[in-house]
Amino acid sequence: MTTTGRESERGPVRLAGVGRRYGPRGPWVLRGVDLDLSAGRLVRAAGANGTGKSTLLRLVAGVDAPAEGRITGRPARTAYVPERFPPALPFTALGYLVHLGRLQGLGGRTARARAGEWLERLGAGQYRDTALAGLSKGTAQKVAVAQALLAAPDLLVLDEAWTGLDTGARAELDRAVRERVAAGATVLFVDHTPDRLAADTDTTLHVTAGRLHPDHHAPSRPAAPARARASETTAAPAPGTGPTGEAAPAGAASPPAPVVLAPSGGADVVRIVASGARPLPEGLPGGAVGVALADGGAEVFRVGGTDSDDLLRALLGAGWHVRRVETEGERS
Secondary structure (H helix, E strand, O other), rough: OOHHHHHHHHHOOEEEHHHHEEOOOOOEEEEEEEEEOOOOOOOEEEEOOOOOOOHHHHHHHHHOOOEEEEEOOOOOEEEOOOOOOOOOOOOOOEEEEEEEEHHHHOOOOHHHHHHHHHHHHHOOOOOOOOOOOHOOHHHHHHHHHHHOOOOOOOOOEOOOOOOOHHHHHHHHHHHHHHHHOOOOOOOEEEEOOOOOOOOOEEEEEEEOOOEEEEOOOOOOOOOOOOOOOOOOEEOOOOOOOOOOOOOOOOOOOOOOOOOOOOOOEEEEEEEEEEEEEOOOOOOOOHHOOEOOOOOOOOOEEEHHHHHHHHHHHHHHHHHOHHHEEOOOOOOO
């Protein structure tokens, strides 16, 4: 297995004493997480529903911030695919991918070429000019997978990303994961199929009641180079082994969160996280007002579900970067 110099020099993504709960008095979903995710490793998170798997993935990807502890070493090119993908955005499939590719640092021509390639690989090339709102759930999920792979991420986080894909697209995503690991990337995934990539997985993190219990495997593929393997994937379930209670200081968690859109569904309240330097128009739809997040790099807008599409259009029209869209209270 070969890696580029940049990838082989990259250190692990490190979670130190990380905990997450929703609300200052809410129950802890995860706590006392000490975890190193090394370059060139494939890691699976397993556990029953509601144990904190999705929360762990969102923390690693940078979609959520820890309530305590800190996360360091997250590469600039980080990508995340949620289980469900929201199609209610004013783009065609190709237009959306080109837009996100440019946000991830690709030139316009490169973004368009890679978008077309991934749509073809996943069996959705014929839908490149179809509006996102007109896509089936399975085709929308293919677009979600394509946006994560456009810029060859160094950290790829997949939360049930195979759900809704047809047989050919599932096999293609398997191949894409192996390609990223072979290139020195870290891949963390959850999937309901027990044997998904079983022969390629280096470590399984069993999540039980918010604690991690690692189970290391001997991979059947060639090992990563020594520098990439300097820190094996580890986790400690004990809540006191890391610096718990230490809030992550502003700017400590490296590079910005990935561009990701989580499902907005049809709930009464939708939460939109976006960032931008340009002024927003007065009187945003639904009376939405941006509230700055702790890292100072983004604002969160809460709006009724019936106004969420209009608010998204207003933010995008003003040149803002929409990081994610999610339904209030649906995290697990």
